Amino acid sequence: MARKATDSKNGFSGYVQVKGARENNLKNVDLQIPRDALVVFTGVSGSGKSSLAFGTLYAEAQRRYLESVSPYARRLFNQMSVPEVDEIEGLPPAIALQQQRGASSTRSSVGSVTTLSNLLRMLYSRAGDYPQGQDILYAESFSANTPEGACPECHGLGRVYEVTEKSMVPDDSLTIRERAVAAWPTAWQGQNLRDILITMGYNVDVPWKNIPKKERDWILFTEEQPVVPVYPRFTVEQVQKAIKNKMQPDYMGTFTGARKYVMQTFANSQSQLMKKRVSQYMLSSECPVCHGKRLRKESLSIRFNQMDITELSRLPLSGLHDIFSSYAKGNKKLHKNTAGGHPEKVIVARRIAEDMASRLEVMLDLGLGYLSLERSTPTLSPGELQRLRLATQIRSNLFGVVYVLDEPSAGLHPADTQALLRALDKLKASGNSIFVVEHEIDVIRHADWIVDVGPGAGVHGGQILYSGVPEGLQHVADSKTKDYIYSINHHTEAVPRTPAGWLKLENLSKNNLNGLDINFPLGVFTSVTGISGSGKSTLVSQILVELISQHLGQKFAVREDQDADGLDVTILDLEKDSTKTVSGAITSGAEGIKRLVQVDQKPIGRTPRSNLATYTGLFDPIRKLFAATPDARKKKFDAGRFSFNVAKGRCPHCQGEGFVMVELLFLPSVYTPCPTCMGTRYNAKTLEVTYQDKNIAEVLDMTVDAAWEFFKADPAIHRGLDIVRQVGLGYLKLGQPATELSGGEAQRIKLATELQRSQHGSTLYILDEPTTGLHPADVEKLMAQLDRLVEQGNTIIVVEHDMHVISKSDWIIEIGPEAGEKGGKVVTAGIPADFAKAKNSHTAPYLSKYLE
Numbered sequence: 142m143a144r145k146a147t148d149s150k151n152g153f154s155g156y157v158q159v160k161g162a163r164e165n166n167l168k169n170v171d172l173q174i175p176r177d178a179l180v181v182f183t184g185v186s187g188s189g190k191s192s193l194a195f196g197t198l199y200a201e202a203q204r205r206y207l208e209s210v211s212p213y214a215r216r217l218f219n220q221m222s223v224p225e226v227d228e229i230e231g232l233p234p235a236i237a238l239q240q241q242r243g244a245s246s247t248r249s250s251v252g253s254v255t256t257l258s259n260l261l262r263m264l265y266s267r268a269g270d271y272p273q274g275q276d277i278l279y280a281e282s283f284s285a286n287t288p289e290g291a292c293p294e295c296h297g298l299g300r301v302y303e304v305t306e307k308s309m310v311p312d313d314s315l316t317i318r319e320r321a322v323a324a325w326p327t328a329w330q331g332q333n334l335r336d337i338l339i340t341m342g343y344n345v346d347v348p349w350k351n352i353p354k355k356e357r358d359w360i361l362f363t364e365e366q367p368v369v370p371v372y373p374r375f376t377v378e379q380v381q382k383a384i385k386n387k388m389q390p391d392y393m394g395t396f397t398g399a400r401k402y403v404m405q406t407f408a409n410s411q412s413q414l415m416k417k418r419v420s421q422y423m424l425s426s427e428c429p430v431c432h433g434k435r436l437r438k439e440s441l442s443i444r445f446n447q448m449d450i451t452e453l454s455r456l457p458l459s460g461l462h463d464i465f466s467s468y469a470k471g472n473k474k475l476h477k478n479t480a481g482g483h484p485e486k487v488i489v490a491r492r493i494a495e496d497m498a499s500r501l502e503v504m505l506d507l508g509l510g511y512l513s514l515e516r517s518t519p520t521l522s523p524g525e526l527q528r529l530r531l532a533t534q535i536r537s538n539l540f541g542v543v544y545v546l547d548e549p550s551a552g553l554h555p556a557d558t559q560a561l562l563r564a565l566d567k568l569k570a571s572g573n574s575i576f577v578v579e580h581e582i583d584v585i586r587h588a589d590w591i592v593d594v595g596p597g598a599g600v601h602g603g604q605i606l607y608s609g610v611p612e613g614l615q616h617v618a619d620s621k622t623k624d625y626i627y628s629i630n631h632h633t634e635a636v637p638r639t640p641a642g643w644l645k646l647e648n649l650s651k652n653n654l655n656g657l658d659i660n661f662p663l664g665v666f667t668s669v670t671g672i673s674g675s676g677k678s679t680l681v682s683q684i685l686v687e688l689i690s691q692h693l694g695q696k697f698a699v700r701e702d703q704d705a706d707g708l709d710v711t712i713l714d715l716e717k718d719s720t721k722t723v724s725g726a727i728t729s730g731a732e733g734i735k736r737l738v739q740v741d742q743k744p745i746g747r748t749p750r751s752n753l754a755t756y757t758g759l760f761d762p763i764r765k766l767f768a769a770t771p772d773a774r775k776k777k778f779d780a781g782r783f784s785f786n787v788a789k790g791r792c793p794h795c796q797g798e799g800f801v802m803v804e805l806l807f808l809p810s811v812y813t814p815c816p817t818c819m820g821t822r823y824n825a826k827t828l829e830v831t832y833q834d835k836n837i838a839e840v841l842d843m844t845v846d847a848a849w850e851f852f853k854a855d856p857a858i859h860r861g862l863d864i865v866r867q868v869g870l871g872y873l874k875l876g877q878p879a880t881e882l883s884g885g886e887a888q889r890i891k892l893a894t895e896l897q898r899s900q901h902g903s904t905l906y907i908l909d910e911p912t913t914g915l916h917p918a919d920v921e922k923l924m925a926q927l928d929r930l931v932e933q934g935n936t937i938i939v940v941e942h943d944m945h946v947i948s949k950s951d952w953i954i955e956i957g958p959e960a961g962e963k964g965g966k967v968v969t970a971g972i973p974a975d976f977a978k979a980k981n982s983h984t985a986p987y988l989s990k991y992l993e
């Protein structure tokens with residue numbers, strides 16, 4: 142391997158010295174890390190890598206930077222807390238490229254994240270082809286987010302939204318009292334509207350479909366807002382009598398038709414959740430004026446390379462690169478055709494084309510050539526987004542900074558990882574330090590310096606096992622990482638299981654899949670692999686999930702537990718319904734599947750009110766144990782008393798949150814433990830009750846490992862905890878808020894919850910890159926669990942890049958051959974031994990090396 146002179150300590154330009162780091166589980170550790178080098182932080186999950194790289198080094202760099210800016214500017218930052226560390230010397234300013242937990246919620250696109258859209262707008266404004274008589278437009282006129290640019294019909298959304306009777310009244314056998322008008326608000330507002338209709342003499346107790354059309358239309362579509370007396374507690378007869386007798390009403394109520402309510406809420410509500418709710422009752426279709434292009438007619442009339450700006454933004458980045466490289470080379474014929482040969486325009490076009498081409502090159506290098514500028518960021522995977530931001534940084538010409546990255550190889554096929562390493566090398570070559578938290582062996586092997594954290598997770602970790610050049614790691618006895626790098630070979634030849642049957646799918650189309658036929662074996666473990674952008678997720682997480690759901694009759698709707706992404710997600714879902722529906726069908730084998738479970742990495746809850754114990758269902762039996770104690774029975778406390786979500790048991794001051802928000806002048810608000818309950822979340826009376834000398838708050842503060850000891854006498858709870866330990870999460874606390882879990886941890890909790898159910902087989906499990914965030918040692922634990930599910934007669938299909946997982950599969954499918962338009966086909970499929978011999982596959986060479 143061609144490593145530079147960095148093998149000796151003297152090869153580094155200087156060191157960052159850390160003394161007394163105690164963030165989260167770190168055990169007061171000291172270490173030194175070289176600058177201007179690629180430093181990789183390794184260790185099993187939960188060992189403390191992120192606490193060191195992000196929680197300590199990055200947080201301290203950011204804190205120092207913020208001290209140097211004005212208090213006003215400080216408020217604009219999403220400030221991290223001050224790290225627990227005695228001293229850090231020699232630390233350069235830092236930029237974090239962290240993977241987001243959960244989907245991105247901002248309304249941005251590939252073009253805006255990379256700032257390429259700005260350049261493109263400048264190009265159209267200054268060097269575009271204008272029709273005769275058309276004035277020059279400013280760059281803003283080419284943005285759908287400005288009044289100058291937005292299509293006036295759809296306000297730049299590209300789609301128009303409308304409501305129909307069917308969309309607002311999904312079930313017309315219900316009466317108005319039974320909430321036939323589902324689009325109306327719930328709770329008090331909904332009752333108010335119903336009571337107004339009663340006053341106005343409408344029959345709210347017959348099925349909606351039996352109400353005359355004229356009346357139905359008025360209730361749904363009227364713009365009128367009559368104000369009438371309301372008698373909320375009266376029966377229909379009493380209301381009629383009250384009106385006749387001109388009795389004093391409770392209040393005067395204002396009627397709002399359902400369409401008016403939906404449209405107004407969608408346009409004006411400040412609450413993303415409200416917007417999202419009403420959008421369920423709207424239908425969307427392409428804007429008839431701009432045909433989805435989102436811009437004004439005038440803006441779309443300007444062309445470059447014979448295309449309007451939206452058409453250009455829809456090309457894959459690789460296609461854009463082709464176009465701009467020809468312009469950058471000064472191709473005279475092209476320039477003549479486009480800029481009408483106008484000398485000034487030719488110069489501008491060439492300058493911008495050069496800049497575009499070189500920026501695009503970096504993105505192609507990182508394997509992102511299949512994306513388009515128009516693609517919205519919520520549809521990107523966290524790994525794709527991180528690499529986009531990385532590409533943008535590589536072009537920013539900064540030097541002397543530390544880039545802190547979180548598993549940049551996530552979502553990358555080994556073939557793509559090489560390109561990633563080249564990109565990191567470029568950043569380093571321009572004089573920067575690169576700190577990455579990583580599990581991927583190829584990245585670890587490429588490091589100039591390794592910091593191995595461990596040996597175990599949580600309280601069993603937090604120590605620095607090794608900090609030095611890679612070669613030295615092999616002598617560290619406790620390191621689990623070294624076993625995998627210096628492959629002490631873990632491969633054992635397994636005999637692939639025989640499928641119980643085949644699930645056959647035909648003519649599948651969506652995204653880059655076009656009429657694909659494919660078969661998945663049932664009752665075995667299948668890995669679907671292929672380079673990034675080849676179509677794996679489209680096939681498995683989108684098409685397969687949707688077709689199986691349809692087959693099982695599960696309603697394919699927005700899942701409530703994934704909300705709070707607000708509007709963007711909703712609009713995407715609407716689009717999905719109307720324009721991007723899956724085509725294709727299951728032709729046989731579906732009868733072997735009785736249940737579908739998608740175990741993804743999405744967060745398991747967005748509020749600290751959801752935690753490990755509540756999500757896994759372990760909290761219910763624990764609360765029952767407390768309610769069954771003699772003390773609780775004497776005090777008449779039921780199980781509900783021991784929930785921090787129920788008023789009678791929780792702390793009244795913080796309402797069971799355990800912390801309160803403190804507003805600081807000029808600084809972001811901070812959370813501090815509640816002064817009344819000291820962060821325990823419960824009121825004093827509830828905490829008086831103990832089970833085996835522990836109160837409920839003390840139990841929630843236990844790790845799963847500790848609770849497993851503690852609840853030994855209770856088989857049901859013990860068994861549940863055992864499964865959580867087996868997926869490698871014994872270090873988490875029972876009360877660990879869902880918001881503090883990583884995507885990988887969330888995924889394994891879902892898996893543990895699933896494993897707790899008694900299994901009857903015939904379930905299809907779908908997992909998208911379950912190894913993300915997992916150390917190879919954890920991957921083995923995960924595989925053991927998945928194996929158990931297969932042994933029970935279930936089918937598992939995973940999208941994976943990890944050779945360990947792929948080599949242990951019963952069946953492997955590679956999608957490709959390349960990304961985007963050049964992908965979407967089955968390249969090879971077979972059992973590992975046969976697959977490894979395939980000629981045209983990107984995966985086979987890596988697999989055969991692994992199988993050696």
Ligand code: ADP
Binds near residue numbers: 189192578598600872
């Ligand atoms: P790694 O990056 O190695 O997976 P982390 O640094 O994320 O590990 O976590 C180390 C330990 O600190 C774990 O026990 C984890 O549960 C705990 N931890 C992480 N984040 C927090 C937090 N915000 N509050 C409390 N504990 C945390």
Ligand code: ADP
Binds near residue numbers: 513652671680
């Ligand atoms: P993989 O999972 O193999 O990385 P994907 O299935 O995510 O690949 O993507 C395959 C192709 O479909 C790519 O060209 C990608 O840009 C495109 N694609 C994926 N999701 C969407 C989407 N929501 N909207 C538009 N294009 C998409």
Ligand code: ZN
Binds near residue numbers: 428432434435
């Ligand atoms: Zn429009």
Ligand code: ZN
Binds near residue numbers: 793823
């Ligand atoms: Zn409190």
